[in-house]
Amino acid sequence: MKKGILFSNETVFKTPEVFDFDYVPEEFLFRSDQIKEIANCLNPAINKKRPINCMLSGEPATGKTTSIKKIFEELTGYSHIIRVYINGRVHNTTFRVFSEIHKALFKYTPPESGIPVTSLYQKICEYLKVENKILIIAIDDAVFLEEADSVIYELSRAYELYPGIKIGIIAVLNEKEKYIIEEKSASVFCPSIIEYFPYSEEETFDILKIRTKIGLYDGVLSDNLIKLIAHYSNEYDLRFAIELLRQSAIECENRSQKAILKEHIEKAYSRILKKDKPGKEIDxxxxxxxxxxxxxxxxxxxxxxxxxxxxxxxxxxxxxxxxxxxxxxxxxxxxxxxxxxxxxxxxxxx
Ligand SMILES: Nc1ncnc2c1ncn2[C@@H]1O[C@H](COP(=O)(O)OP(=O)(O)OP(=O)(O)O)[C@@H](O)[C@H]1O
Ligand SMILES: [Mg+2]
The missing domain is CATH 1.10.10.10 (Winged helix-like DNA-binding domain superfamily/Winged helix DNA-binding domain)
Incomplete structure (x- = not known):
């Protein structure tokens, strides 16, 4: 095949990274109340006191993970505070969680076998106590952590076994998932609940407009078409909206055009839907x-x-x-x- 027909290096993307799933937006619109609430829970830690645990609860793509990233950024520079981010999908066993904490404290990962979890726990707690450090641990997607209940329980009551020790937990767990925390643990965990509501169509538009400005070249996507993307995404969520925007831009590039048209959005929309809608086949x-x-x-x-x-x-x-x-x-x-x-x-x- 003759070279140069299929691929072109012309692009409508000014900063493609802003459409990555792990991109942390500079401007975090509509979430100042939640960020303030989390900050209030963690504020005692700034003054070397035990923080208040909190639970971020809400539908997908409402900004829970982004909030943790933002809050953790704010906490850099406090040398007495150690931040650990756990993703329950990746660090899905008690050992992996304590291993991550160990890595943050001692700068190396303990060997996968041979060390019982209780020894790791003791070593971590003793270090925090002796060094007078405060641990802030965020457990994102906690429902995927197999023993989330016991991890939360052990971390919440550490101060009973090691008086003076200070640990704050931020768990991401929505209403439907709360059942994984048993009553016994819930009473020591005792979190302040911070709610995240889905973004409205108008809010989605505002967020997309900022992404467009940073991510695409000027003139590639009109406000009216951003509105259309927000509208199409209304029955889904913000993650869908951002992906629809990205795929519409790719569609536009594939057709070697310089500005996104309605048909590009429609094409991208039907393609994502086909991909996302689970079929009825039963495995x-x-x-x-x-x-x-x-x-x-x-x-x-x-x-x-x-x-x-x-x-x-x-x-x-x-x-x-x-x-x-x-x-x-x-x-x-x-x-x-x-x-x-x-x-x-x-x-x-x-
Ligand atoms: N207020 C906002 N302003 C700008 N972008 C946002 C905002 N809220 C969320 N996003 C973006 O939406 C996407 C999803 O956000 P995030 O990962 O924080 O959601 P989540 O609540 O953790 O979702 P899930 O429950 O599925 O894990 C990310 O790309 C994030 O950058
Ligand atoms: Mg998340």
Whole structure:
């Protein structure tokens, strides 16, 4: 094939990084209340006192992870404060969490085997006490951390075993996921709850406008078309909106045009939808779950126990499968109050 037909190095992107998922926006609009609330919880740490734990709760793409990044940036320069960011999807076991804390304190990762978690815990607590340091640990996507309950419990009550020790926890956990914290832990964790609400269409427009200004060359995307992107994204979330904007720009480049047109947005929209909408095909694991649910409805924890006897599966993958099955409308997940708190009940979608 003749070279130069398919690829071109002309671009509409001025700063492509602003469309990356881990980009931290300079201007964090509409979240000053939440940032202030988190700062209020952590403020005691600035004055060398024990911070207040907090729980960031809200729908996807409402700015929870970004808030942690912003707050952590603000905390640089306080040498008595040690910040540790944990992502429950990556650091999904107790050992991995304590290993990350160890790395932040001692500048090296402990060996994967041979050291029991309790020794790591003791070493961490003793260091914090002797060195008079305050640990602020953010546990993002906490539901994916297999033993989130016990991690939160142990960290919250560390000061009972090591008087004077100061640890503050920021956990990202929404209403539906709160059941993973048992009552015993909830009472020592005792977080201040900070709510994140989805962005309105107008707010999405304002956020997209700033991204466009930084990310694309002048004149590539008109305000009217930013409005259209915000409108198309209204039934999804801000992450979708940012991705739609990025893919519309790519579509425009692919057609060698200098400005984004309505048709580019429509093309990108239908492509993302095709990709994102889960199909109705049922895979092996889902089939087994549906068979179990044929007999009766189960509480989420019980369903997991039964499934674990049939297949090798971790709690985090179980959780992901349940989320996916709910989206595909194969099952219905509802909440129920029990004497131990709230729990999720899973039934087959009729
Ligand atoms: N107020 C805002 N201003 C600018 N960009 C924002 C704002 N809130 C969120 N974003 C952007 O939206 C995307 C999602 O934000 P973030 O990752 O913070 O959401 P989240 O609440 O942690 O979502 P999830 O629950 O899915 O983890 C990121 O690209 C982030 O930069
Ligand atoms: Mg997040």
């Amino acid at each position: 092996e694991k889902e089939k087994i779950i549906l068979e179990i649910l044929n007999a009766k409805n189960y509480e989420s924890g019980d369903l997991f126990e039964i499934l674990k006897k049939k297949i090798d599966i971790s709690y985090s993958s179980f959780y992901r499968i349940i989320e996916k099955m709910e989206k595909k409308k194969l099952i219905v997940v509802s909440e129920k109050a029990t004497n131990k708190g709230r729990t999720r009940v899973i039934s087959k979608d009729k």
